[in-house]
Amino acid sequence: MSAPTNTFLTTAAIGNREDLTDTIYRISPTATPFISLASKGTATNTLHEWQTQDLAAAVTNNAQAEGDDATAKTVTPTVRLNNRTQISTKTVIVSGTQQAMNPAGRKNELAYQLSLASLELRRDMESSATQLDVLATAPRQSRGLVGWVVDNVDRNGGTLASYTGNTGRTKGTAVAFTEARLKNVLQKCFTAGGDPDSILLPPTAKQTFSTFTGNSTRFDKGEDAKLYASVDVYVSDFGELKAIPSRFQDANDVFVLQADKWAISYIRPFSTVELAKTGDAEKRELIVEWTVEARAPKANGAVYDVA
Template identity: 60%
Template sequence: MAAPTNTYTSTAAVGNREDLADVIYRISPTETPLLSLAERVTAEATLHEWQTQALAAPADNAQAEGDDATADPVIPTVRLGNRTQIARKTARVSGTQQEVNTAGRKKELAYQVSLKSLEMKRDMELGLTQNNVASTSPRRSRGMVGWMDAANVDAGAGYVAPNYITNVAQTDGTARAFTEAMLKNVAQKIYTSGGNPNTLMLGPTQKQTFSTFLGNSTRFDEGEDKKVVAATDIYVTDFGALKAIPNRIQRPRDAFVIENDKVAVAYLRPMQKTPLAKTGDSEAVMILAEYALENRAPLAHGGILDLL
């Protein structure tokens, strides 16, 4: 039905203020599970190194009374290392944009710096979880996939394990469906190797598959709130409990079984913000960090790899 003649409507009016909410809604996720889980330590050179120590295997140890003591073989430490990687983001905003009245933020440059900082953390999470090898031009840190030891993985046909001593990346195998038997297999391998893992980190699709496993799992009961909870959060293996943490950023084909205190991120330069020299009618800030993944004991971790 039409409005009466000469009714002044909003479509003809001049001067109506726009209705723009003073809030900006961000859809992109900002969680960085591995970066958050790992201990933060200090690096002092671009080649960050550490040592691991193994003990002699248990042996039948019965000695003759009065026998002379002889020296036992010494097991030397193993020296491991990783290259620090420089991550950088830059925000630049014109002088005009800094002064106009903006919705959802007070100053454009500060807002853009906050966004770039979040983006860089996501970039770092990606690097920490990938099949990278340590390199020098540009420097690149070996990611978690590159630290998988052949003794502690369950992988598809054609898989070739990485070599973190000679700095060779892994060769991916044929993808296959994630099963509970694979998880149990890796848990047993890590325990046999001496590890005591407590975290299972995996992609969203694999997390849903994991929640269908029928083993010794724990689901939270929220009956008072009349909620149906179908997700498995804790999986109790024969060798300890694993907390399942979904990770949107890691490769979907990888699931990591991690001993938390055996992984760290070493910072040569922690995340910092530096104003750049003004060269015209704009302002710029550089966000930078230099870091390396420190896998303190590769045999403490494992992987279910080549997953669909």
């Protein structure tokens, strides 16, 4: 059938208002698991420093003769570690005309763009904090997880970074991520004195991790019509660890972390600076100056070179 002759149709109409919803849908991920699990610290200099302390090795035959004269133990000095603060920014410029418009989904274009920039800035920080392996000075760059987690690792060739010599790492050949490799790292962390509580995994490794069976057999309830394929908590011989998927770390790295041994230290917290007008536009810059503080590198570990 067709419309009667001379029916006025929408295809000919002029002036129908557009149908634009007042909501903006965003898919880009914003979770920053490492920054979220780390403590918040304070830096007071662009070279941020802290100290770590190792106890002397345990002595099996600490047995003294009766009446023996006392002698001082060998002193184990502290180790002084440091990292550089890194300046991270996002700049937003919105024309005066756009500010005067009535856009759908937001009331103020400048405020909306600033909110997006703040999310993007945290994503940049997460990527830097997990993937950078050396500190730098021009411009200043903070050493990230790859540069700090070098003591208790399972890898397949390549070279590790050095936080004392400030040298970067080279990757080995990627091989399968197995439960045996993870258990090897956990054993090394425990022997070194660490008590890791978190496993940070890239997406593919998280799916592999969920296939680990440990010493248990899985059972699914048929009556609820659900298949459970995810493992979010791993109970090891040395404690319970939470498995956290991470989008912004390197796809070949799995980190085994003790959360209280990490901090993101800020010399300048997140702030918005109004830039000088040079024309018919509003300018704002988001600035944060921060660094990764590895409070006890030997408490942590990693499975590197995972396929």
